[in-house]
Amino acid sequence: MSRIRLGLIGCGDMSKAHLRRFEALSSRLQLTAAVDSDEERAAAVASEFAGIRVATDFRQVLDHVDAVLLVLPHHLHHTIGVECLAAGKHVLLEKPMAISEEGCLQLIEASRKAQRTLMIAYCMRYHPLVVRMKELLDEGVHGDVFQVSIWTEQLTQYPEQGWHSDPIKLGGGQFFSHGCHYVDILLWYLGRPIRGTHLGTNRGTPWMKREGTSNVSIEFEEGRLGYHFGTWGARGSRLRYSFHAHCTEGMIEADISGGRLIAHAGGRETLILQADTGKHTENEMAHFLDCIETGRLPRTNGPDSLQGLRLIWRLYEAEQRGSFADLSGLGLDDLPR
Numbered sequence: 001m002s003r004i005r006l007g008l009i010g011c012g013d014m015s016k017a018h019l020r021r022f023e024a025l026s027s028r029l030q031l032t033a034a035v036d037s038d039e040e041r042a043a044a045v046a047s048e049f050a051g052i053r054v055a056t057d058f059r060q061v062l063d064h065v066d067a068v069l070l071v072l073p074h075h076l077h078h079t080i081g082v083e084c085l086a087a088g089k090h091v092l093l094e095k096p097m098a099i100s101e102e103g104c105l106q107l108i109e110a111s112r113k114a115q116r117t118l119m120i121a122y123c124m125r126y127h128p129l130v131v132r133m134k135e136l137l138d139e140g141v142h143g144d145v146f147q148v149s150i151w152t153e154q155l156t157q158y159p160e161q162g163w164h165s166d167p168i169k170l171g172g173g174q175f176f177s178h179g180c181h182y183v184d185i186l187l188w189y190l191g192r193p194i195r196g197t198h199l200g201t202n203r204g205t206p207w208m209k210r211e212g213t214s215n216v217s218i219e220f221e222e223g224r225l226g227y228h229f230g231t232w233g234a235r236g237s238r239l240r241y242s243f244h245a246h247c248t249e250g251m252i253e254a255d256i257s258g259g260r261l262i263a264h265a266g267g268r269e270t271l272i273l274q275a276d277t278g279k280h281t282e283n284e285m286a287h288f289l290d291c292i293e294t295g296r297l298p299r300t301n302g303p304d305s306l307q308g309l310r311l312i313w314r315l316y317e318a319e320q321r322g323s324f325a326d327l328s329g330l331g332l333d334d335l336p337r
């Protein structure tokens with residue numbers, strides 16, 4: 001089978017994490033174009049990948065690609081994504097899908113109409129430790145799960161004038177931008193949500209106009225609880241990126257930063273799995289290629305991603321009102337496909 005020709009649109013920070021993993025997929029994937037409104041950034045990619053086209057407007061490369069990877073500011077996801085799908089290109093779109101419900105619905109519709117793959121780059125869902133934890137929870141290896149807690153503690157300081165600090169372009173604060181990964185994972189692990197709360201602050205992260213730190217608690221059906229604490233203001237951390245799943249017969253810990261999955265049961269610690277950091281972006285791209293080749297719906301597809309964003313929007317609204325958010329109807333399988 002011939003290699004899929006990919007165009008990278010947006011050659012900023014996150015694109016580097018993707019580019020580092022392309023070598024491992026070179027038998028299936030060929031980078032044929034790099035696009036950035038800042039020409040120097042696109043040219044820098046071309047200096048590492050010989051023979052690719054460089055452009056400042058994505059429309060100039062559409063004839064030379066089968067698929068695109070969009071790594072762009074959030075307010076551009078919707079318009080550029082829809083145009084690429086309408087041009088018959090498969091789209092791997094960085095998270096969050098779009099900054100409005102309408103934008104998400106138009107992306108989903110454009111994918112359906114063009115019969116092209118739309119996949120959202122929720123890379124943590126392709127992380128070997130996160131995937132193995134999901135399998136262990138589903139198999140009930142340590143009993144019945146009743147609490148999943150996720151910590152993401154990092155220092156991420158953006159320029160005050162940049163798009164990351166602007167709540168309109170970002171679509172919200174740290175919770176929308178980064179917490180969307182973990183809302184998606186809590187939905188994947190724990191099923192149908194019932195209600196929840198979000199509290200955010202920008203104390204400690206004055207470069208953020210909205211929250212740079214957030215605390216989310218979600219109640220799921222059958223009394224299960226999910227929690228996420230995320231901050232972009234950590235000046236130090238012990239847990240860094242860590243998941244704890246408490247079950248009736250033990251606790252499973254995914255030490256994401258340390259690359260280890262550990263079972264804690266009967267007073268003992270057992271190493272379940274070790275993983276290469278960065279492998280998840282490679283697995284994610286491999287899954288995108290599989291979906292293009294088979295026509296299969298991606299694991300992180302448009303309709304499911306929209307459910308997670310709706311949940312965030314309901315939590316933001318409830319935070320404003322000072323009440324619990326009603327999250328019923330927002331499970332990953334609750335939306336007609």
Ligand SMILES: NC(=O)c1ccc[n+]([C@@H]2O[C@H](COP(=O)([O-])OP(=O)(O)OC[C@H]3O[C@@H](n4cnc5c(N)ncnc54)[C@H](O)[C@@H]3O)[C@@H](O)[C@H]2O)c1
Pocket residue numbers: 009010011012013014015035036037038041056057058070071072073074076094095096121122123177
């Ligand atoms: N999965 C993850 O863990 C993760 C981590 C960081 C960022 N991201 C996502 O990656 C995306 C990009 O974030 P980033 O931090 O790399 O931002 P960035 O600002 O570093 O990169 C965005 C790039 O897009 C370019 N750009 C802007 N407008 C353009 C246009 N019209 N056409 C072409 N290029 C244009 C900019 O010049 C810039 O180089 C966002 O969706 C973000 O949420 C994901």
